[in-house]
Amino acid sequence: STQPAPAAASASIVGTSIPRLAVATAPNASASEESATSRSVESARRNLPLALAFGAVATASLGMLVPTMLALAAAGAGWVLALSTFNVSVQMASPRWVVARALALYQMAAFGGMSAGSWLFGFVADHHGAAMALYAAAAAQLVGIAAGLRWPLPRVSDLDLTPRDTWSEPQTAVPVEARSGPIVITIEHRVPHANVSAFLAAMAERRRIRRRDGARDWTLLRDLGDPLLWIERYHVATWLDYIRHNQRRTRADDANSAVIASLRPEDYEPVVHRRIERQTGSLPVGRGPDPREIEPMTDPTRSS
Template identity: 65%
Template sequence: VARDLVRGGPLTYGILLGAFGLGAVGGALLARRLREKATTEQIVRLASTGLAIGGVTTSLGILPLALPALALAGGGWVLALSTFNVSVQLASPRWVVARAIALYQMAAFGGMAAGSWLFGSVASVHGVAEALIAAAGVQLLSVVAGFVRRMPEITQADLAPRSGWVEPNTAVPIQPRSGPIVITVEHRIAEADVARFLTVMSERRRIRRRDGARAWQLLRDLGEPTLWVERFHFGTWLDYVRHNERRTQADAANSDALHALWIDGKPPVIHRRIERQTGSLPAAGEDDAQTLDPVTDPTRSS
């Protein structure tokens, strides 16, 4: 931009880069205030629009216009990245937040590297101004995408681990690697509460799957209309233990809503079972644990 559009030298480049940096600092300072007044989607939409306008205006090659345009682009750049960063951190339970941030950083910086190559190639073939306009057009597509798939709202939910769960004793000896483990939870729900129950269980399904449960199902008994069975499984007993230790403080609301629907307040009956293959029993002294994957192993027995 400094050399080919504005026709300047090193000083011009420094001034342009400084304008972008000042805008970035301004975006960082405004981020907290904007989060108090606008939704996450509105902030990202505003930042993306600002970045696109900055790119198109800069492509005109007029220095007095390029300076505020780059400041606007810098503000939008930092505002969007900081909003993504905060969203990922606040939406992730504490036990998985490091992995979630790592995936976000990989996507963000990988996207910047890929974009640099793509629009650098466009600039090499068609020119700098055309590359800036093309990048702005792609940026505006993200604004349109936001109307179809909105950014999740940043909440202040307490995602710290919920303590109090104690690993149950089993009558059958079991090792951490024993499995597959099948869990069934029997709920007794009155007919009048079925609609509310299904709503609560929709959230419970999300929680179960988030914490590692596989093949979650909700079944209704055809002989007893009040009996509902929640079924899911894990690869090993250790996976089941970790699943329960990953429950967050924010999940208490879902548990409380479910408790209020139980008939006469009676807690559900929980069955913990281990899948076994047909055939001979293990010889004395052999480890009875199975480590088959219930999803991928074709020889497993129901």
């Protein structure tokens, strides 16, 4: 078949909830102007999948060369603009420290979707004809548009992913190096009984943030002897990972920190403990020789 391009593009983009881009506005622009600009950009972006669907249907229906070429041009423009817009959306919706990995996953999903969509289009076209394959691709694209309207992604303009840059490496009484570890972190919170439900909801978001930034085995503990004491615990592989973990916090995470702070007593500050795991079988470098390592002077043949 010579008509797989619109359907392959549709199959690769179908089912994607289109995120909303942050709109660059002048510092003195009003909120209403920014909202109107955002809506106009969002409306234009919603029309891109429609252009793909229109191009697929028109290509399958029209029997004349010129109208078909115009339909293919509309579908191709929608395809290129949609892919480039997704590329920008992924970069704007990702923190700076992870943007390369996010782009890699996006590229893998996009080009993998193109390959799978091309195979699926070829299969349908082989068994039911190219026109039916184009109709199916247009229908799938419309389903994707409806899914994006029903389950929209959060507005990127509402997320400030700028690093906080307020954390500094703490001084430790025990000397540590970058590769020292594992490092275990415990944070003690005191929460009144009336705030427990709200605290648990806020800590669910805190768990997501911690794990996103590299924490492992995050848990929340409640002291059985002191019911007001809650302990947040997690660990990282090395001291360097702990530093990176804290440097990855963004300004968007400040809202969660503010909620947790509001649920504690006013005069209480969380107590942070940083510990390093040590195996009981590992001894310091200056240890004495093990008896098994002493030359057996009484048994020169080492028969025992």
